[in-house]
Amino acid sequence: xxxxxxxxxxxxxxxxxxxxxxxxxxxxxxxxxxxxxxxxxxxxxxxxxxxxxxxxxxxxxxxxxxxxxxxxxxxxxxxxxxxxxxxxxxxxxxxxxxxxxxxxxxxxxxxxxxxxxxxxxxxxxxxxxxxxxxxxxxxxxxxxxxxxxxxxxxxxxxxxxxxxxxxxxxxxxxxxxxxxxxxxxxxxxxxxxxxxxxxxxxxxxxxxxxxxxxxxxxxxxxxxxxxxxxxxxxxxxxxxxxxxxxxxxxxxxxxxxxxxxxxxxxxxxxxxxxxxxxxxxxxxxxxxxxxxxxxxxxxxxxxxxxxxxxxxxxxxxxxxxxxxxxxxxxxx
Numbered sequence: 001x002x003x004x005x006x007x008x009x010x011x012x013x014x015x016x017x018x019x020x021x022x023x024x025x026x027x028x029x030x031x032x033x034x035x036x037x038x039x040x041x042x043x044x045x046x047x048x049x050x051x052x053x054x055x056x057x058x059x060x061x062x063x064x065x066x067x068x069x070x071x072x073x074x075x076x077x078x079x080x081x082x083x084x085x086x087x088x089x090x091x092x093x094x095x096x097x098x099x100x101x102x103x104x105x106x107x108x109x110x111x112x113x114x115x116x117x118x119x120x121x122x123x124x125x126x127x128x129x130x131x132x133x134x135x136x137x138x139x140x141x142x143x144x145x146x147x148x149x150x151x152x153x154x155x156x157x158x159x160x161x162x163x164x165x166x167x168x169x170x171x172x173x174x175x176x177x178x179x180x181x182x183x184x185x186x187x188x189x190x191x192x193x194x195x196x197x198x199x200x201x202x203x204x205x206x207x208x209x210x211x212x213x214x215x216x217x218x219x220x221x222x223x224x225x226x227x228x229x230x231x232x233x234x235x236x237x238x239x240x241x242x243x244x245x246x247x248x249x250x251x252x253x254x255x256x257x258x259x260x261x262x263x264x265x266x267x268x269x270x271x272x273x274x275x276x277x278x279x280x281x282x283x284x285x286x287x288x289x290x291x292x293x294x295x296x297x298x299x300x301x302x303x304x305x306x307x308x309x310x311x312x313x314x315x316x317x318x319x320x321x322x323x324x325x326x327x328x329x330x331x332x
Contacts, residue, residue, distance in 0.1 A: 028062060035064065083107045181209035268310070275314040283318075 025044040026037040035046035047057060047064040057063035080096055084103050087094040096103045126132050138144075152163030176185065186205055188198035196203035200210045261268040286293075307315070 025062065080104060080107055083110065180206065183209070271310045272313060275308075275310045276317065279311075279314050279318055 025048065029048040035044050035048040037044045043065050045065045047067065049060055057067050080103055084094045084096045087106065094103050094106060150164055153161040155161050178185065182197050182199050184198040186197055187195045189196040189201055191201065194203040197209065202210065
């Protein structure tokens with residue numbers, strides 16, 4: 001509300017009150033189809049007196065909340081209100097509604113001192129650097145900023161007919177740089193699946209230019225033969241059938257390995273002992289180095305292959321069973 005002192009540091013709300021002598025907004029036009037009145041915020045944004053076409057909104061006492069007056073002394077009152085707010089923030093006891101004469105006199109004195117300070121600064125600059133003779137003879141700023149020495153003609157469609165040419169955008173990379181005697185850049189020729197120089201048709205990037213003698217095609221590499229894909233999918237069978245065949249082969253290999261272990265159990269025990277010894281040695285090395293598998297680096301197990309049956313059995317034998325009450329007495 002105009003005239004109310006508002007402090008940003010305090011959380012407070014200002015009620016939109018009216019002077020009791022003024023007519024209420026909802027009583028200006030009793031037509032129920034007129035402007036909407038919001039009783040909670042006490043606001044009427046639209047003009048309730050639209051039916052009075054012979055009067056302008058600026059001539060009405062109230063033309064809606066959305067109408068902002070910009071004629072008459074509104075600008076001066078706005079400046080005075082802004083001045084009183086800024087002066088109040090700086091510690092001066094100025095209130096436009098309570099003491100309008102005091103606020104007007106202080107604002108007048110403020111504007112006068114501001115103009116005097118500006119004139120003093122400009123005079124000090126002129127006295128120090130000179131150039132007073134150029135102030136009165138200078139052309140208007142509109143002409144200084146709008147005129148140019150470049151002559152350009154345009155067609156009816158807006159295209160440039162004569163004058164300024166189209167500027168080609170430049171790249172941050174070096175362009176048209178010819179090395180080793182070449183008259184064209186690398187990549188200006190393509191043949192046999194490779195890029196090369198157009199001047200000599202050489203596909204070696206740092207090679208020297210041999211001129212037109214090599215344009216016969218001797219240096220052009222032949223087209224690389226197409227390699228047939230090895231992992232072709234047999235379209236005559238479904239993916240389920242192919243998977244079932246692979247699983248049959250895997251199970252067959254497992255059965256053969258189990259049969260060998262049954263026939264020769266000593267070989268399996270030897271492999272298991274070797275894996276256990278390697279596992280113990282690895283754990284001792286990690287304990288000596290202070291490594292913890294819970295703090296290993298990211299993607300550190302990308303090269304780990306699938307463990308064998310002996311490695312899985314060795315891990316289970318060396319695994320610490322926390323739920324076992326006798327685990328503390330175990331030697332392993």
